[in-house]
Amino acid sequence: MSNPTDALHPAPDASDIDLSALDNHALSATQLLTAMNAAQLGAWCWELNSGDLHWSNGAHVFFWL
Secondary structure: OOOHHHOOOOOOOHHHOOHHHHHHHHHHHHHHHHHHHHHOOOOEEEOOOOOOEEEOHHHHHHOOO
16 A cells, blocks of 8 residues: 555445446536636646646636736
8 A cells, every 4th residue: 555545545446436426527517617718717726746737728818828
């Protein structure tokens, strides 16, 4: 066990995956993107472990990047 949290959160078995939840997640993401585009909003994500920074197209426009 390389990660101490593995014991707390074991990887799910493929049979344990609820596909309807994945479909709902995809629908929510699509609705969020549609709403953000309509409102001319942007989003960004900073991954602290890697230092990577991701910007949506709306964030690039908003911050003139």
